[in-house]
Amino acid sequence: MAKGLTPQSEDFSAWYNEIVQQAELASHSPVRGCMVIRPYGYRIWELMQSALDDMFKATGHQNAYFPLFLPKSALDREAEHVEGFAPETAIVTHAGRAKLEEPLVVRPTSEAIIWPILSDWIHSYRDLPVLLNQWANVVRWEMRTRPFLRTTEFLWQEGHTAHATTEEAEEETRRMLGVYRTFMEDWMAMPVITGLKTDSERFAGALRTYACEGLMKDNKALQAGTSHHLGQNFARAFDVRYQTEDGEHVYVWSTSWGVSTRLVGGLIMTHGDDDGLILPPKLAPHEVVIVPIWRNDDQRATVLEAGERARSALNEAGVRVHVDDREGLNPGSKYYDWERRGVPLRLEIGPRDVESDSVMAVRRFTPEGADRKVSHPMAGLGAWIRETLDSVQDELLEGARRRRDDATVRGVEDYAEFQELMHGSGGFAYTGWCGESDCEQKVKDDTKSTIRVIPDEEFQSPESPPRCLCGAPSIGEVVRAKAY
Amino acid sequence: MAKGLTPQSEDFSAWYNEIVQQAELASHSPVRGCMVIRPYGYRIWELMQSALDDMFKATGHQNAYFPLFLPKSALDREAEHVEGFAPETAIVTHAGRAKLEEPLVVRPTSEAIIWPILSDWIHSYRDLPVLLNQWANVVRWEMRTRPFLRTTEFLWQEGHTAHATTEEAEEETRRMLGVYRTFMEDWMAMPVITGLKTDSERFAGALRTYACEGLMKDNKALQAGTSHHLGQNFARAFDVRYQTEDGEHVYVWSTSWGVSTRLVGGLIMTHGDDDGLILPPKLAPHEVVIVPIWRNDDQRATVLEAGERARSALNEAGVRVHVDDREGLNPGSKYYDWERRGVPLRLEIGPRDVESDSVMAVRRFTPEGADRKVSHPMAGLGAWIRETLDSVQDELLEGARRRRDDATVRGVEDYAEFQELMHGSGGFAYTGWCGESDCEQKVKDDTKSTIRVIPDEEFQSPESPPRCLCGAPSIGEVVRAKAY
Numbered sequence: 001m002a003k004g005l006t007p008q009s010e011d012f013s014a015w016y017n018e019i020v021q022q023a024e025l026a027s028h029s030p031v032r033g034c035m036v037i038r039p040y041g042y043r044i045w046e047l048m049q050s051a052l053d054d055m056f057k058a059t060g061h062q063n064a065y066f067p068l069f070l071p072k073s074a075l076d077r078e079a080e081h082v083e084g085f086a087p088e089t090a091i092v093t094h095a096g097r098a099k100l101e102e103p104l105v106v107r108p109t110s111e112a113i114i115w116p117i118l119s120d121w122i123h124s125y126r127d128l129p130v131l132l133n134q135w136a137n138v139v140r141w142e143m144r145t146r147p148f149l150r151t152t153e154f155l156w157q158e159g160h161t162a163h164a165t166t167e168e169a170e171e172e173t174r175r176m177l178g179v180y181r182t183f184m185e186d187w188m189a190m191p192v193i194t195g196l197k198t199d200s201e202r203f204a205g206a207l208r209t210y211a212c213e214g215l216m217k218d219n220k221a222l223q224a225g226t227s228h229h230l231g232q233n234f235a236r237a238f239d240v241r242y243q244t245e246d247g248e249h250v251y252v253w254s255t256s257w258g259v260s261t262r263l264v265g266g267l268i269m270t271h272g273d274d275d276g277l278i279l280p281p282k283l284a285p286h287e288v289v290i291v292p293i294w295r296n297d298d299q300r301a302t303v304l305e306a307g308e309r310a311r312s313a314l315n316e317a318g319v320r321v322h323v324d325d326r327e328g329l330n331p332g333s334k335y336y337d338w339e340r341r342g343v344p345l346r347l348e349i350g351p352r353d354v355e356s357d358s359v360m361a362v363r364r365f366t367p368e369g370a371d372r373k374v375s376h377p378m379a380g381l382g383a384w385i386r387e388t389l390d391s392v393q394d395e396l397l398e399g400a401r402r403r404r405d406d407a408t409v410r411g412v413e414d415y416a417e418f419q420e421l422m423h424g425s426g427g428f429a430y431t432g433w434c435g436e437s438d439c440e441q442k443v444k445d446d447t448k449s450t451i452r453v454i455p456d457e458e459f460q461s462p463e464s465p466p467r468c469l470c471g472a473p474s475i476g477e478v479v480r481a482k483a484y
Numbered sequence: 485m486a487k488g489l490t491p492q493s494e495d496f497s498a499w500y501n502e503i504v505q506q507a508e509l510a511s512h513s514p515v516r517g518c519m520v521i522r523p524y525g526y527r528i529w530e531l532m533q534s535a536l537d538d539m540f541k542a543t544g545h546q547n548a549y550f551p552l553f554l555p556k557s558a559l560d561r562e563a564e565h566v567e568g569f570a571p572e573t574a575i576v577t578h579a580g581r582a583k584l585e586e587p588l589v590v591r592p593t594s595e596a597i598i599w600p601i602l603s604d605w606i607h608s609y610r611d612l613p614v615l616l617n618q619w620a621n622v623v624r625w626e627m628r629t630r631p632f633l634r635t636t637e638f639l640w641q642e643g644h645t646a647h648a649t650t651e652e653a654e655e656e657t658r659r660m661l662g663v664y665r666t667f668m669e670d671w672m673a674m675p676v677i678t679g680l681k682t683d684s685e686r687f688a689g690a691l692r693t694y695a696c697e698g699l700m701k702d703n704k705a706l707q708a709g710t711s712h713h714l715g716q717n718f719a720r721a722f723d724v725r726y727q728t729e730d731g732e733h734v735y736v737w738s739t740s741w742g743v744s745t746r747l748v749g750g751l752i753m754t755h756g757d758d759d760g761l762i763l764p765p766k767l768a769p770h771e772v773v774i775v776p777i778w779r780n781d782d783q784r785a786t787v788l789e790a791g792e793r794a795r796s797a798l799n800e801a802g803v804r805v806h807v808d809d810r811e812g813l814n815p816g817s818k819y820y821d822w823e824r825r826g827v828p829l830r831l832e833i834g835p836r837d838v839e840s841d842s843v844m845a846v847r848r849f850t851p852e853g854a855d856r857k858v859s860h861p862m863a864g865l866g867a868w869i870r871e872t873l874d875s876v877q878d879e880l881l882e883g884a885r886r887r888r889d890d891a892t893v894r895g896v897e898d899y900a901e902f903q904e905l906m907h908g909s910g911g912f913a914y915t916g917w918c919g920e921s922d923c924e925q926k927v928k929d930d931t932k933s934t935i936r937v938i939p940d941e942e943f944q945s946p947e948s949p950p951r952c953l954c955g956a957p958s959i960g961e962v963v964r965a966k967a968y
Contacts (some may be wrong), residue, residue, distance in 0.1 A: 029601060030558065031551045031588065037600050039546035039616070041546075043732050046547065062523035063530065067515045068590075068621055068637050069574075074514065087581055092590065096625035105517065106552075106576065106590075117513060132523070137552055137621065143578035153552050395495040 005340075007274045014219035017147070017267060023277045023341045026147040033145035036260065040341065041148075043266055043285035045155065049135065051187050051282070052259070055179050061131040061159060066113050068137075069104035078237040081111065084204020090152075106139040111230070111256060113207065114160050115238035116410045122162060122252060124243045129172070130162040148265035149222075149484050156260035162252040164242065168229070169253035170208075173229040177210045180225035188263065189280040189396035191404050192224060193428070193479055195453030200437050203256075205400065207231035213452045213479065214268035215404045219426030221452050221481035224266050227257035227362040233424045265484075269295030270400050271365070277342030278365050280396045286322040288314055288385060289338045290359075293331045293350035301461045303415045308349060310381060315381030319389065323449040339364060342391050345385065361388065367395045392397040404428070410461045415469045418480075421446040428481050430455075432465040432474030439470045444481070451478045490825075491758045492651065496702040501631070503752060507761045510631045517629035517636030521745065521837030524825065525632075527769035528748055533619065534639065535671050535766070535873050536743070539663050545615040545643060550597050552621075553588035558596040562721040565595060568688020572625045574636075590623040595714070595740060598644050599722035606646060606736060607877055608727045613656070614646040632749030633706075633968050640744035646736040648726065650715070653737035654692075657713040659695045660741040662707035665772065672747065673764040673880035673890050674698045676708060677912070677963055679937030684921050687740075691715035697936045697963065698937040699888045700753035703910030705965035708750050711741035719874060749968075754884050755849070762849050764880050767872040771805040772869060773822045774843075777815045777834035790838045794831060801866030803873065823848060826875050829869065845872065851879045860894045881896045888912070894945045898952045900966075906931035912965050914939075916958030921952045927964070935962045 005022065020026050025041030029289045031108040037045065053063070070091065076082050085108045107113060109215055114132075121438070122130060139153050155379040163169040177194055192212040201210045206228035214222045221426060235241070235251035244250055271278035281287045290310055294451040306325050314321040324334050331348070332452040333483050338346055366372040376384055407427030421429055425436045434449065444450050464477040489506065504510050509525030521529065528705060537547070541881070548909055553576065559568050569592045576588040591597065598616075608612060623637050643660060647653040661678055668674045676696040685694045690712035698706045715921040719735035728734055755762035765771045774794055776787040791807050798805040808818050815832070822830055832844040841862045850856040891911030896902050905913055917924070917935065928934050948961040 027601065027604065029597065030554045030555055031550045031597070034551035034553060036551065037549040039548050042548050043546070062527070064523050064526050065521040065529075065639065067513045067518035067520065067624065069515045069518060071514055088578045090579040092574045093577045094587075096627070097571055103578075104574070113515070117511065120511070139552065143580070155549065215826070368649075389770065 005274060005276065008272075012276055015272075015274075016265075016269065019272055019340075020147045025264065025268070031152070033142060035147045035151050037155075041264060041284055043157060044267065044279070044283055045261055046310070047261055048183075048187070048285045048382060050156075052179075052298070053291035055183060056133050056157075056159065056397070059131075059175060061133045061161075063134065064132050064138070065134055066110050066117065068107055070107055070110075070113045072105055074101045074116055075105050076206045077112065078233055080233070081205035081237075082222065085109065085140075090139045090141055107136070108138055108140045108208060109256070110134065110136070110138075110158055110160070111234050113233045115240060115254075115350060117358070118160075118162060119238050119240040122240055122242050125164055125245055128162060128164045128242060128252065129158075129168065130472050131172075132161065133159045135159055137247075140473050146265075148261055148268070150262075154260050154262065156258050159255070159257040161255045162235075162240070164244070164250075164252070165227075166253050168230050169231075169255050173208070173210060173255045173257070176255070177212065177225075177227040180212050180227065180257070181199070184212055184214065184224055184263075185264075185397060186281070187282045188270065189393060189400055190266055191397065193453060193455055195455040195459065195479065197226075197453060198437070198440060198451050198478075200440060201450065203228045205230060205233050207233065207331055211453055214266055214267070214270060215407060215428055215481070216260045216484070217272070217403070218269070219407050219481075221483040222261060222266045222269065223452070223483065224258070225259040226350045229257060230254040230256060235366045263403055271396060272342070276340035277343035277397070279344060281344045281393050284321065284342065284344050286338075286343050287319050287389055288321045289343045290321060290323045290347045290349060291331055291334045291338075292323070292325060293348060298443070299351045302354050303349050303351060305357075306349050306378070309378065310349065310359055313382040314385055317386045319382070335362075344389060361385070362393065365392060365396060365399070367399060370395075388434040394455075398438060409464045411463065411466045413467050413469070418469055419447050422449045422480075422482060426482055428452070430461050430465075430477055430479055432468045432479040433476060434468035434470055435475035436472075438472075439472070443469055447482075449480045449482045452481050452483060453479050455479050489758060489760060492701060492756075496687075499758075500753065502832065503756055503824075504631045509632065509748065509752070512706045515636070516726050517626060519631045519635050521639075524769055525748060528763070528767055530931075531769070532667075532671070533641075533748055536663075536667055537619075538683045539667060540617050540641075540643065543615075543659060543663060545617045545645075547614050547618065549618055549620070549793075550594050550601065553839075554591055554592055554594075554597045556587045556589055557627055558600055559589050559594065562689045562717055564717075564723075565689035569593065569624075574623045574625055575937065592622055592624045593740070593742075594618065594620070594622075594642055594644065595718050599718045599724060599738075602646060603722050603724040606623050606724055606726050608730055609648055612648045612726060612736065613652065614648060615643075615656075616645065617641055617643045620714055630749075632745055632752070635745075638744050638746065640742050643739070643741040644718075644764045645739045648728075648734075648736070650713075650737045653713050653715075653739050655694070657694060657711045657739045657741070660739070661709075661711040664696050664741070664743060664840060665710065667743075668696055668698065668708055668747075668750075668920055669881060671766045672751050672754065672763065673877060673884055674750055675710070675885040676883065677937060677939055677943045679939040679943065679963065681710075681937060682921070682924060682935050682962075684924060684933065687712045689714060691717065695937055697965075698750055698754060699748070699891060699912055699965070700968070701799075701887070702753070702755070703891050703965075705912065705967040706746070706750045706753065706784065706968065707936070708747060709741070709743040711887045712739060714738040714740060717759040737868070755880060756826070760824035762880070763827045763828060764824035765877050767802065768828055770822075770827050771803050771873055772805045772831060773827045774805065774807045774833060775815055775818045775822075776807070777832060786838050787833050787835060788842075790833050790862070793862065794833065794843055797862070798869055799867040801870045803866070803869055814935050819846075828873060830967070845869070847876065849876060849880060849883070851883060854879075895947065897949045897953070902953055903931050906933045906964075906966060910966055912936070912961055912963050914945050914949075914961055916952045917960060918952035918954055918956035919959035920954075923952060925958070927953055933964050933966045934966050934968060937963050
């Protein structure tokens with residue numbers, strides 16, 4: 001049985017660590033910074049993978065698999081890339097009981113192994129575009145780790161594409177940012193701001209990095225996905241050229257884009273409450289749990305039979321459903337257990353429900369004005385549950401959006417006011433920016449907040465603030481926040 | 485355009501390497517022994533994964549994910565296990581620009597990281613059985629590598645389970661061997677012999693290892709999947725005990741079982757011919773390719789329109805179909821291309837087919853007595869194609885089984901005859917065995933053949949040979965072959 005949770009308001013970080021353990025999402029391992037993803041957590045990741053993979057394939061991408069190891073010399077080829085990644089790599093120096101002639105780097109990202117290989121595959125304009133994706137594990141030797149949010153090894157997908165022109169590469173970069181946003185909003189019910197990263201937060205080796213930024217319940221931002229226009233940087237580093245229709249040999253333009261198991265952390269911190277996890281139906285391992293309630297063997301047989309009928313009706317309606325018929329655990333403990341694990345809907349079926357041929361549906365998340373508990377006849381149950389789950393999905397997004405908007409301040413110009421905000425309630429602050437990285441760094445040093453993005457048009461304020469926090473004229477609006 | 489293939493009869497190994505390249509299944513990488521799995525090859529693996537994953541889930545297993553790295557000390561805990569795997573491990577000695585206090589081993593298999601973790605999860609008989617599976621990459625530093633068959637890094641699944649009794653563990657070990665056999669026969673159309681490995685071929689750390697052995701077209705055996713009853717060896721090494729209902733603390737019994745990307749190699753070598761790959765429909769990225777044929781723009785429009793109608797009819801019938809509407813490539817080159825890539829059925833649609841509202845279906849694999857080319861009306865196309873693909877699937881298994889049986893000799897007792905067989909045509913040879921590993925080793929040294937399995941009952945000969953190849957009395961029948 002799960003222990004009590006630290007309330008979010010008391011210590012959000014303790015709450016997070018406890019919920020990861022108690023909902024059996026992940027646990028620590030004997031290897032520093034590496035987590036074990038437990039079946040319940042892994043099932044969430046599988047549902048994420050399945051939805052994303054469908055979207056990647058629908059946009060013309062194919063999966064492939066490239067080696068785990070990069071020759072050290074390959075990582076060194078792109079100057080900015082190696083500078084960005086070398087400090088956090090894990091190095092294989094020995095294998096097969098011998099010292100390697102050249103050490104191998106465990107991939108922190110795969111550009112440095114993919115590009116030398118693509119140079120063999122790409123010859124002519126007819127070979128373009130190349131639209132690849134890889135589901136893989138990567139390793140970045142992080143100093144401070146937290147389950148899902150920052151681990152030494154993590155699971156992710158990395159898209160890698162090659163194009164004939166910068167326009168096509170830019171279009172692809174933006175398209176995949178859009179795919180991520182759609183996934184985060186429609187599946188995770190996590191609203192995000194999209195926009196451009198400043199140079200200091202750009203992917204090492206990219207021309208431009210775009211990101212999706214969510215706002216967690218502690219008012220800290222989470223960079224949930226990034227999409228990079230890599231320009232011709234990797235093409236030059238690995239000499240990947242194609243012959244144009246006119247017979248010229250031109251470097252290809254490339255992109256890369258990725259999301260990782262970090263999304264599971266984002267899901268937890270977007271919706272969870274003091275009772276535990278809250279999962280949006282589309283990503284819940286069980287959308288519905290049925291708890292049969294009995295006091296004696298006669299009752300047991302009839303409620304289990306009714307539970308089975310409900311299960312089969314829900315199955316037919318395409319609902320992922322689990323019947324909790326564990327012996328030796330009272331219904332209250334089962335309720336507590338599944339609430340902790342964030343199951344969107346619970347169906348209680350006791351002897352009186354069987355008599356009236358109905359079930360009692362209890363929501364994990366109840367928006368204002370809705371009833372937490374509703375009795376519904378067994379007839380038409382499948383369709384009604386499907387409909388209810390669909391509205392839960394919408395309500396979660398709606399609720400998260402309202403919370404995010406409530407924690408957003410626009411038009412901040414006064415630096416003292418901004419500092420107070422960042423040392424206090426946090427959230428997203430829209431401000432001006434002079435465009436200087438020194439100023440960006442000073443604000444970071446003073447407040448621990450960073451520029452999350454230069455927001456895309458639809459997220460921009462109607463009126464941008466005329467001045468940067470430093471008092472200089474702005475080159476544009478930025479979104480600032482403390483972040484994970 | 486692909487080059488010619490070396491005929492199988494001339495050099496099977498060259499044929500294999502060429503087909504892997506020409507069908508774009510995999511390519512070499514700059515990292516020794518590591519291959520790149522290209523989209524066409526990876527799609528086959530995805531289809532394999534999907535079928536296997538469904539079967540694992542249907543038998544009650546859940547997926548999870550354990551770290552890539554094992555602390556070196558953990559690998560050392562089980563004596564036979566470390567002796568078996570240490571010589572082929574890759575070792576991380578440095579990370580984050582510092583030397584590690586304890587080197588990390590890149591997993592060659594995950595027992596040594598899973599068991600220390602499961603010791604935290606398992607306390608009582610109520611926690612059993614634990615039924616886990618993991619899809620992951622593993623690394624074994626092999627001296628000689630070949631794409632899919634033996635690579636330094638490979639992709640696989642590894643099941644790991646814990647049970648209260650040896651009987652339950654044995655039942656699980658056998659159940660998963662059966663799942664593998666069903667997959668190999670019903671999806672891969674690759675008949676296999678199942679049975680027990682001798683001690684010398686047992687998994688390092690197991691009590692008993694069972695295997696599925698297929699016979700490739702060059703009459704060499706391929707160990708395609710293994711299932712291990714690990715006894716209490718890992719439970720003892722990592723102190724994993726559970727409390728029984730009587731309050732005793734008892735070591736758990738465990739199993740592990742795995743198949744890998746090696747299966748793709750098995751698929752190639754079970755069915756391929758001198759024209760290239762032959763894929764069973766269930767694992768073909770495209771079950772059908774439609775080739776529209778035109779000579780002028782008018783024809784182009786009508787045949788493409790008919791192709792589109794055929795595509796949509798097949799889609800509705802649940803067939804994976806691709807329309808090859810590439811410009812600048814004549815139909816003959818397209819035929820050649822898709823035959824090389826093993827697509828089970830090709831539909832040709834030319835102006836005359838459009839006129840008669842029909843399509844010409846051409847099989848990649850034609851069993852004796854069947855027509856290679858058949859014209860079929862557009863009406864009812866979906867159902868007919870689905871049916872045809874189903875029979876192609878059956879015919880491939882049937883054909884492979886006949887070939888395997890033709891290359892099987894039973895009751896071999898004379899050692900000279902056996903040596904001649906192994907130095908000549910190869911294949912499976914059923915012989916007796918005295919049970920001595922010295923004798924086993926001598927036969928291996930003399931003939932390069934090994935005991936593949938002590939076959940399960942249904943594969944045993946009606947009459948077992950009374951004597952081992954060495955002349956001593958037999959303890960039972962074994963299947964011998966040269967193997968990959």
